[in-house]
Amino acid sequence: xxRVLTPRAEDFPRWYQDVIAKAQLADNGPVxxxxxxxxxxxxxWERMQAEMDDRIKAAGAENAYFPLFIPESYLRREAEHVEGxxxxxxxxxxxxxxxxxxxxxxxxxxxxxxxxxxxxxxxSYRDLPLLLNQWANVVRxxxxxxxxxxxxxxxxxxxxxxxxxxxxxxxxxxxxLHEVYEDFMVGVLGIPVLVxxxxxxxxxxxxxxxxxxxxMMGDGKALQLGTSHELGQNFARAFDITYSSATGSQEHxxxxxxGTSTRMLGGLIMCHGxxxxxxxxxxxxxVQAYVMIVKDGDGVxxxxxxxxxxxxxxxxxxxxxxxxxxxxxxxxxxxELKGYPVRVEVGPRDLAAGNAVVVRRTDGSKTPVAxxxxxxxxxxxxxxxxxxxxxxxxxxxxxxxxxxxxxxDAIEASSTGWARVPWSQVGxxxxxxxxxxxxxxxxxxRADGSVPDSEDExxxxxxLARAY
Amino acid sequence: xxRVLTPRAEDFPRWYQDVIAKAQLADNGPVxxxxxxxxxxxxxWERMQAEMDDRIKAAGAENAYFPLFIPESYLRREAEHVEGxxxxxxxxxxxxxxxxxxxxxxxxxxxxxxxxxxxxxxxSYRDLPLLLNQWANVVRxxxxxxxxxxxxxxxxxxxxxxxxxxxxxxxxxxxxLHEVYEDFMVGVLGIPVLVxxxxxxxxxxxxxxxxxxxxMMGDGKALQLGTSHELGQNFARAFDITYSSATGSQEHxxxxxxGTSTRMLGGLIMCHGxxxxxxxxxxxxxVQAYVMIVKDGDGVxxxxxxxxxxxxxxxxxxxxxxxxxxxxxxxxxxxELKGYPVRVEVGPRDLAAGNAVVVRRTDGSKTPVAxxxxxxxxxxxxxxxxxxxxxxxxxxxxxxxxxxxxxxDAIEASSTGWARVPWSQVGxxxxxxxxxxxxxxxxxxRADGSVPDSEDExxxxxxLARAY
Numbered sequence: 001x002x003r004v005l006t007p008r009a010e011d012f013p014r015w016y017q018d019v020i021a022k023a024q025l026a027d028n029g030p031v032x033x034x035x036x037x038x039x040x041x042x043x044x045w046e047r048m049q050a051e052m053d054d055r056i057k058a059a060g061a062e063n064a065y066f067p068l069f070i071p072e073s074y075l076r077r078e079a080e081h082v083e084g085x086x087x088x089x090x091x092x093x094x095x096x097x098x099x100x101x102x103x104x105x106x107x108x109x110x111x112x113x114x115x116x117x118x119x120x121x122x123x124s125y126r127d128l129p130l131l132l133n134q135w136a137n138v139v140r141x142x143x144x145x146x147x148x149x150x151x152x153x154x155x156x157x158x159x160x161x162x163x164x165x166x167x168x169x170x171x172x173x174x175x176x177l178h179e180v181y182e183d184f185m186v187g188v189l190g191i192p193v194l195v196x197x198x199x200x201x202x203x204x205x206x207x208x209x210x211x212x213x214x215x216m217m218g219d220g221k222a223l224q225l226g227t228s229h230e231l232g233q234n235f236a237r238a239f240d241i242t243y244s245s246a247t248g249s250q251e252h253x254x255x256x257x258x259g260t261s262t263r264m265l266g267g268l269i270m271c272h273g274x275x276x277x278x279x280x281x282x283x284x285x286x287v288q289a290y291v292m293i294v295k296d297g298d299g300v301x302x303x304x305x306x307x308x309x310x311x312x313x314x315x316x317x318x319x320x321x322x323x324x325x326x327x328x329x330x331x332x333x334x335x336e337l338k339g340y341p342v343r344v345e346v347g348p349r350d351l352a353a354g355n356a357v358v359v360r361r362t363d364g365s366k367t368p369v370a371x372x373x374x375x376x377x378x379x380x381x382x383x384x385x386x387x388x389x390x391x392x393x394x395x396x397x398x399x400x401x402x403x404x405x406x407x408x409d410a411i412e413a414s415s416t417g418w419a420r421v422p423w424s425q426v427g428x429x430x431x432x433x434x435x436x437x438x439x440x441x442x443x444x445x446r447a448d449g450s451v452p453d454s455e456d457e458x459x460x461x462x463x464l465a466r467a468y
Numbered sequence: 469x470x471r472v473l474t475p476r477a478e479d480f481p482r483w484y485q486d487v488i489a490k491a492q493l494a495d496n497g498p499v500x501x502x503x504x505x506x507x508x509x510x511x512x513w514e515r516m517q518a519e520m521d522d523r524i525k526a527a528g529a530e531n532a533y534f535p536l537f538i539p540e541s542y543l544r545r546e547a548e549h550v551e552g553x554x555x556x557x558x559x560x561x562x563x564x565x566x567x568x569x570x571x572x573x574x575x576x577x578x579x580x581x582x583x584x585x586x587x588x589x590x591x592s593y594r595d596l597p598l599l600l601n602q603w604a605n606v607v608r609x610x611x612x613x614x615x616x617x618x619x620x621x622x623x624x625x626x627x628x629x630x631x632x633x634x635x636x637x638x639x640x641x642x643x644x645l646h647e648v649y650e651d652f653m654v655g656v657l658g659i660p661v662l663v664x665x666x667x668x669x670x671x672x673x674x675x676x677x678x679x680x681x682x683x684m685m686g687d688g689k690a691l692q693l694g695t696s697h698e699l700g701q702n703f704a705r706a707f708d709i710t711y712s713s714a715t716g717s718q719e720h721x722x723x724x725x726x727g728t729s730t731r732m733l734g735g736l737i738m739c740h741g742x743x744x745x746x747x748x749x750x751x752x753x754x755v756q757a758y759v760m761i762v763k764d765g766d767g768v769x770x771x772x773x774x775x776x777x778x779x780x781x782x783x784x785x786x787x788x789x790x791x792x793x794x795x796x797x798x799x800x801x802x803x804e805l806k807g808y809p810v811r812v813e814v815g816p817r818d819l820a821a822g823n824a825v826v827v828r829r830t831d832g833s834k835t836p837v838a839x840x841x842x843x844x845x846x847x848x849x850x851x852x853x854x855x856x857x858x859x860x861x862x863x864x865x866x867x868x869x870x871x872x873x874x875x876x877d878a879i880e881a882s883s884t885g886w887a888r889v890p891w892s893q894v895g896x897x898x899x900x901x902x903x904x905x906x907x908x909x910x911x912x913x914r915a916d917g918s919v920p921d922s923e924d925e926x927x928x929x930x931x932l933a934r935a936y
Contacts (some may be wrong), residue, residue: 001734029535030535030542060614067504068502069558092559092561092574132507136605139537177924205718
């Protein structure tokens with residue numbers, strides 16, 4: 001059989017591009033750096049959205065929609081923010097056939113425009129906390145684009161909240177970090193993310209503190225999968241988000257913002273994919289069980305349709321493939337590429353023996369199963385393989401993470417995985433040195449793995465790695 | 469009580485703006501013509517999306533996502549298309565700090581960029597039909613913006629399909645028209661839309677045929693709520709969407725496109741709203757039953773919480789208001805403004821008599837109901853009021869539609885409602901005359917109400933009206 005994908009071990013970046021193309025997840029758009037998300041990829045994104053949206057709403061935030069176009073002047077109101085985003089802006093200078101009096105930027109993120117409306121809507125402490133989220137596209141001009149990982153336009157959710165106190169803002173930024181992002185990434189994406197605090201040098205432009213969730217990819221590099229920021233009173237001052245307190249005084253609010261994006265699709269591929277293509281964790285998968293007719297024969301269609309319906313009735317998301325005029329081998333390869341967790345293959349020979357074949361994408365096992373047992377076998381496979389993918393990723397992370405005691409060793413170790421090193425051995429000078437060699441401090445954690453309140457706490461551990 | 473809204477009869481446009489502001493549905497954005505959709509409005513949009521998305525998927529289309537930015541040159545490939553959209557384009561000339569070699573436009577609609585990818589993806593007749601949909605924002609610069617109805621940026625779904633034959637394309641454009649759009653608008657939005665065919669003068673730029681769904685608003689004007697287009701081979705030729713047929717010949721595909729947008733939120737307000745605010749049809753409503761604690765008292769909180777849970781268990785979408793430190797009257801006015809179909813008011817006095825008060829937004833009735841009967845009473849009210857809102861809108865349309873036999877009478881009648889007039893009495897010359905007086909031909913229908921295949925069929929009826 002012709003090789004479908006470049007093997008991962010041979011050329012990881014090429015393997016990544018191959019999976020995206022062959023599994024029909026995405027294409028490059030005509031304007032440099034943009035992407036087309038094809039139905040197979042978009043269906044996964046919709047499942048990510050649904051799972052995340054449930055958790056965001058459970059955390060009390062409400063969805064809203066703010067404009068794509070932001071007056072250029074808004075960005076300039078927060079000095080660090082404009083400095084961080086200026087190089088990446090797309091600027092609209094003409095609208096409706098005329099040059100605009102003030103150019104508008106296409107949102108790279110929405111702190112500024114949302115800040116403007118928070119100021120309008122917040123009056124008294126009774127209006128706080130104000131908990132908003134939006135699902136939207138944003139634009140950040142990319143010089144070295146890469147589908148899903150760095151694209152000039154991407155899809156995301158961005159949460160923006162305002163609080164009466166610093167403590168309340170911090171608690172909410174952490175609630176999102178753990179109860180929404182970590183819960184989703186570990187429990188649904190199956191990626192054992194490391195949760196920590198960014199150094200001052202790696203913070204979001206305009207934040208006082210950035211929390212991050214970092215996943216290890218199949219090549220040992222790190223991918224930032226989501227961030228949650230405390231913005232202090234920076235944006236509240238810039239946009240005049242004030243409230244009258246219970247005692248009647250006028251106070252600036254404390255704000256947060258937090259986001260995850262279609263970049264998670266890149267993480268999914270690079271964390272769980274193998275040489276046969278994508279592997280989608282069952283809880284995430286738009287198609288959990290893929291019922292395939294191998295070829296026509298006595299009772300085959302009826303048996304396959306019955307299995308499809310029985311699986312659906314059991315709450316499984318089912319795909320159905322009866323395209324018998326396409327060779328079965330080609331369809332099976334395609335199903336592997338797309339990473340459906342379980343295939344149920346129904347053909348005349350096995351059916352004559354009362355069986356269908358249950359194929360598990362995670363370990364590649366193929367087992368003839370008596371037709372009446374197929375549903376329960378599929379259900380247990382979905383449950384087990386959700387865990388198996390997570391555990392495999394965790395095992396990789398464990399095996400590719402080393403504990404070192406000097407910066408030099410940490411930089412050295414970053415060529416194959418992650419290095420844990422005392423933050424006291426790095427500091428901002430060490431961080432700059434590492435950056436010069438293409439290595440970054442992904443985050444700081446406490447010795448017990450919990451998330452620090454400050455980078456000045458004693459005994460912090462820095463995680464150094466190369467990153468996407 | 470101070471007047472909350474301008475009465476509809478006094479100033480309909482002002483009433484419309486008042487409802488949007490007071491029910492906190494939306495705000496104007498900082499860039500002229502853009503809007504902020506606030507949580508109350510966005511929750512309704514999410515329900516519209518969910519209901520529409522189910523129907524779109526049932527019709528076989530798959531969701532995907534195409535880039536926001538389109539090379540300017542793409543639009544020029546279809547002559548009528550560029551002519552139609554050029555005056556409304558927003559143009560990005562700078563990206564990443566540099567002037568772009570070729571300016572890019574912010575999509576006003578995506579036929580062109582999707583056409584480019586259809587050409588890549590379609591090879592043989594086996595790849596057809598190709599049925600795609602996307603949920604996205606689009607930009608059309610508006611000189612006279614009006615929230616929800618005409619905004620420079622709006623949210624919508626746009627479907628794009630390619631077919632092997634003209635007949636198949638037509639059948640699919642009609643399937644979407646009836647099974648997705650009409651079914652949703654009549655059955656969920658509760659708007660008795662008139663479904664017909666646009667005249668050549670009112671067609672989408674680049675289409676060979678446009679179907680439309682027109683709703684009558686509370687002031688007798690028409691609002692176009694959705695359109696479905698046959699694009700013939702226009703875009704297939706411009707973007708070279710070809711396929712090899714079963715006999716091996718190379719053929720151009722036939723394409724369609726179809727869209728509905730946040731404009732439906734404007735239609736919802738103007739069709740069902742009254743002098744107390746919005747009225748949301750129960751099937752659409754994000755909050756169907758709003759349980760309110762009138763004031764605290766013996767067992768009130770427990771009884772209200774029990775009712776909330778019982779309603780939820782019965783499948784009702786429930787809101788809960790226990791903000792007893794805000795005066796009840798103000799909360800009740802707010803609930804009316806937001807149009808929750810049913811309120812369940814729980815207070816100490818009624819509860820002592822074993823009752824809660826069920827208030828129906830549609831007719832304003834307030835009925836004490838024994839607590840154990842509340843759930844069934846709410847369920848029957850939701851069912852009845854879905855129908856009642858539809859019937860009320862239909863009665864208005866019937867009473868405000870007149871049958872006339874001359875163009876002059878039709879134009880005259882359009883000042884208060886819709887006029888039905890033989891198309892033979894209008895024609896393209898009559899249409900131009902009507903347009904000069906602010907009246908448009910909304911659509912053409914057959915005498916039996918069905919949708920014509922051509923505007924040259926005999927005995928067609930034209931519907932003339934003023935429109936949003």
